[in-house]
Every structure is written in structure tokens, then in C-alpha cells.
Amino acid sequence: MLCQFTVKNFKSIRDEMTFDMQATAISEHEDRVIKDKDGELYLPVSAIYGPNGGGKSNVLEALHILAAKVLRPLYATDGNSYHPFQMKKILIEPFAFGAEEKEAPTEFELFFRTKTAEYRYVLTVKKDIVLYERMDRVKLDTGRRSALFERSDEGIELKGVFAKLKISDELSETLTLLSYLGITYRKNEVIKDILNWFGYGIDFLNYGNPIQELRMAIANSDDVKSLVLDMIQEMDLDIVNFRVEEMENERIEVYTKHIVDGYESELNLSDESSGTKKLFELLPFIADGLASGTTLVIDELDAKIHPVLLRHIIMMFNDMEINRHGAQLIFTSHDLSTMNSEVFRRDEIWFVAKGNRQNSKLYSLVEFKNDKGESVRKDAKFDKQYLEGKYGADPYLRKIIDWGKVNA
Template sequence: MLIQFNFENYKSYLDEVSLDLTATSYTELKDNLIEGKKKEMYMKVVSIYGANASGKSNILEAFEHMKRLVIKSLEESNKSNKMYLKRFQFSEVGKKTPALFEVFFMHKGKEYQYGFNLNEKKILSEWLYKRNFRFKKKYELVFEREGQKYNLNKDLQKANDIIEIMNEKTLLITLLSSFEVEDIKNVFDWFVETEVINFGNVTFEYIISKSLPKVDFDNEKESNRFTEFLENIDIGIKGIRKEKTSLNGHTDNGAFEKYRIYTKHLNMDTGKLEEIPLSEESSGTIKMIGLYRFILDALQKGKTLLVDEMDAKLHPLLTRYIINLFQNSDSNPKGAQLIFTTHDTNTLSNELFRRDQIWFVEKDKRGVSELFSLAEYKIDDKKVRKDASYNKDYLGGRYGAIPNIDMKVGE
């Protein structure tokens, strides 16, 4: 479970920003929350709105960048003299200031604070702390790093010899991931398991659209669950038929598929069911099928899923369907989380979201992106009411974070 993500000086973000999934004291829609170990409440779903090029996608890209470094910094440090990093380029401060990435999260009943500072040449500092639940808000040292100097807890002392020869472009968490130390393994595994998918990436969308979802069609329960999902997202689908392929059953991207899937539709004249290949369904249905394995995996394992441009090619009711899968305790008993960027104001509703679940991004006059939640936004020094028309007020410009359109263009 993600509790908070902080970052600074990455792409359009110069100043430190924080995406905080800790719930406020607001009383509305309590079913939208997950209860933590010490009765703290956290959000199941967070939606991020903003104009094109405002920096919405950069939030998810910042997390993905952090994840890639955690998993691959050792591998990448041997390939190049410089570390891949995109700091804010439109000021001298941005070019000279280190970038920061930090997360607070819970995994397997343990709560951690992990982060690092870096520039293109090296890791400047790195830290990992674990919460001690016997106290209200106390975090205990797992390790700290300043340059190439380290402070380790007793469980990591055995790693001293290998740390001494570690290069300055490698994260300590990456190096230690092969050690059988519970806290290190928990942190590393959480990053591996937390998915970031980007439907603004044409290549990614093409690849998943050409692949069947990872469903064990030999397992009747899994096969039936997938059929039910298809029927829920597309009222025209009345079932599926599975056909085993030959050894030559390869897809366009070269992957071998054990089955071909055909969807069944009702012939309005004969009343009989007609079949078409799954690949011939609408782009919206194909996208939902691509999302299926990510959604199911998150719900079954209580994972965090981040989706950029989730509403692209989806009807608003399909977007709402996905949100409800995460917010409903029956379909989400393990407290999975969904964080997504969107332009779909149909979901910007007080019937669907609490004020602390709604976040906005906008750029200031310097071209710097700012992130803020509706819960902290004030109009005439007054907070937004829970019965406000969020989508109408947003489109009317009351919350900012909308395109600045010159209506005189073309006159």
C-alpha cells in the first residue's frame, strides 16, 4: 500500500511535491478508505486531473523512474558514466539542484520510509527506515548513506565487505536485494510488484492489444471470471468460446498463445449467437481486456496500480466501472489501490470521490508544475464543500488546472 510519494526536481517539477494517500478527517464516503495497522485511514483510489502538458503524467513517470533505479541501478551503473535523469531544465537552480525521490509505504504488515537524492553523476544520499508500531510515529534505522559512507543496522553488518567496493552510481537497496534480509526484500519486492502502465505510450498499448490476457483458460474458475468481466464491460458480448491452437499459434508480436478466443454476440434477426475473434472487438473493449490482468492481479494481491491516461478510448461508464472495482470492499477485500491520471470529468463527482481523493496539476508562470488536492484548495479562504458540483466547478475554472484557451483565435 502506498502511503505517500514525494519527489523534487524531475521534469516539470522543480519544487518538492507530495502525493499523499493519507485520508483527512472528512466524513464522506468512508467505504473509499483502507484502515491501516494503527487505525490510520488511507485512500483506495486517487484521481489526478489537469490540462494537457500540465505535468500529470510526470508524476507517474517520476515514480516509474524511481522504480527503475531501485531495480536496475547496479546493471545500469556498468553501462554508462552518467545516470539517466531528467531534472527541471528551465532554470539554473534546476540544473544544479539534486533530484529527490521518496516513498512511504506498507508491505507485508511493515511500514517503510525509503528515498534517495542524486544527480547525473552519482547517488548523493539514500535512506531506509522502518516504522516501530509500539510508538505513534517512530521510524527506526535500517540504513543511511551519505555519498560512500554508510550507517547500517545489525542485520546488514554482514554486507560491509561488498559495500566497500560498490560504485557511487548504484543504490544500496539494489545491491542488497540478493541478501536474505527481510526489510530489504520487502522494499525491493514492493517496487517490483507495483505496476505503472501508460496508455499514452502507443507502443505499450499496441503490445497489450495484440496479446491475450494472462488467464489460465484450463482453470474453469479463472475462465468464468474472465467471461463475466467481458460481459460486464461490453453489453454486446454474450459469452466466449475457447479454441486450442496448433503449435504454430503465434500472435503478431511473436508470443505463443495456447488458445484463440472468440466472443459471442446475438444476431438480432435470428436470435442465434454469432462469433467474432476477440481481436475484432472495439478499441475500448480491447483496452479493457489489456487492463484486465493488471486489475485482477492488483485486486487479488492487494497491490498498488498506477495508470496514466486511463480514460483514453474508454467510455466514462467503463472508467467508473474500474474505479468501483477498487472502491468496493467485496471486489477489493485486500485493499488494492488505484492511482490514475485522466481528463474524464464525468468521474469528478462527490458521489464517487471524497475531496481528498481528487488531485489537480497546473503549471505556474515559470513553467513549474504544482500538485494539490481538492481537500486543501480554498475559494475565498473557504474550503470546498462536500456537496459542491466538482466537475461543473472545475470546468468553470474555480479550481484552476484547466487549459488557458484564447477564444479569440481564428476570429
């Protein structure tokens, strides 16, 4: 589960920016939160809105870059060639519109939870070089806090349960210590717990090879297939079933079963409409995420699906009887049909827009205050006020038009 993510000096993000999945103490939809074993409350959904070019995608990309920086060395050494998304070249670009920022490092801070612990990971990188790194842990059953390691100009210090581990004197300055520990001590339970979250606890949706990924997502899980069929039928399509057939050279073919006026027919997915193909690229990941409790991160989710299905997906994550494993959905969107108090809590709606120096600002609806210092009412017409530019991130303008109290 993702708890909180902070980034500074990355692309359009100049100043420190924090994206928070912790539920705030507000009164709406109190049944739509994830309650962890220690009583802490987290959000199942968050949507980021804002104009094109405002920096929405950069928030998600920063999170992906951090995960890729950790995972890429592990994938390069595990002998498995199929990691195309994570194996893309990592480019950590600082804020471009300031001489001081261009020479400064990029800073990341991440809080995440597994079944047993909450971890805090800090990474400071200049281009490809690691300048600072730290990992801390809180055990959920006891609440005990402990440092695991710290890496700085003064050297590397392994602490707590990592104190007896050994580190090479020739550790590459471009390799994160967390990656090194994952490569060297793969069977260590704490290291495995941490890296399993990076590898499987959070998923950045990739459309690079959708059919191959479809096979991986569906696998042989009846739960995943059942959820996919439920979502397809929510779209009122005449698809009543589908099957995945393994071919030679690990190729697969997907066949959809239709019943029209009592007549049953089967089509190859390649013969379906482009909209249906998009559904089959997306829905297995949504279903698999719900079934396994994954944090799904999707850029421009609304561009890929119909608004009716978008609402249905959001409400599935909000329904704790369906979302039994604490899955989270984080996405950027322009769709206003779902921006209302029936679908979202105020702390689940985020905005990104640019200031006068082309620097992106991120803020949630629950923290927004107008010029009079007034908060947004929970029964307000969120979509209408957004279109009127009352929340600062005007959908038709790239820059902030009115910050109110948010302009820190």
C-alpha cells in the same frame, strides 16, 4: 500499498511536490477507505486532473523512474529477459527552466506498506549518480521504528537488521544501495519484503506488448477472469466468455465467445473492434490488481476506455467488499463525467497546473481554498467548478489562472 510520494526538481516539477494516499479526516464516504491493521486509513483511488502540458504525467513518471532506478539492476542480473517496461533507459531530468535547478540533484521520498511494515525510502540523484540514500522501517505489529541504512558523502552505514551485512568497497556510484542489497542478499527476508513491493506491489501499466502481458496477467486465475468478464458485461457487449490459447514460441491467441439471438460464435481477438482490443489490454491488469492488492498507476486511463466503464472500475476499487486486498488505483484523466461527489472523496481528486515559470504545482481538492479562505464543500459540483476555472487548473489553459490559498 502506496502511502506518500514526494519529488523535487524533476522535469516540470521544480519545487517539492507531495502526492498523498493517506485519507484525511473528512466526513464523506467514510466506508470507502482502506483500513490497515494498525488503524491507519488510506485511499483506494486517486485521480489527477489538469490541462495538457500541465505536468500530470510527470507526477506518475517520477514515481516510475524511482521504481525503475531500484529495479533495473536486479532485472539485468536475474537472467530473465522479459522486463521490457522496467528495462527502458532511465533519464532523470531536472527542471529545465532555471540555471540553479539544472545543476541541482533530483530528490525522491517514498512511503509504502507491505503486510508487515511501513518503509520510508529517500533517494537523491544527480543525473545517474546517487548522492544520498536512506531506508527506514516501522513494524506494523509493534509500531517499532528503526533505521536500516544510510548512504552519504561520509560513507555507508548499515543499521538494525542490516548491521551484519557486508558491502563492497567498490560500490558503483550509479547503483542504488537498495539494488545492491537486492542483488547480493536476495534471500534476506526484509530485503525481499522491500523489493517484492517495488516489483509486484506497484504496477505501471505498459501497452508495449499487451498480448504477452495479457497472458501473464490472466495466468490461470479464475478470480481475475471472473472480474474481467464482469467488467466486459458492464459495457453491455455480447461477449459471454473468452479463452487464451498457448501457441508455439510462447505466442498466445485470445478468442472471444459471443451469443447473438441465441447463436453462439467465437472470434479471434484480432478480428474484434479496436475498442474491444483496448479492453483486453487493460482489464486483466485491473482485475489482477484487485485480486492481489496491487497499486496500479495508469496515465490517461480515460483515453483507453468508455466513461461508463471508467466509473465502474473506480467504484470497484471503492467497494471494500470487492477490493478486499487493499488495491489502489492512481490515474490521470480529463474525463469529467466521474468528477463528482458520488464517485470521489475530495481528498481523491488532485490537480496539476503550471505557474508563471513553467513549474508544475500539485494540490488536492480537499486542501484547496478560494480567495476568501473557504474550502470546497463536499456537495459542490466539482466538474462545473473545475470547468469554470475555480480550482486553478483550468482545463483549457496550461497555466494557473487563480491560485487562491494554494500558491505557496
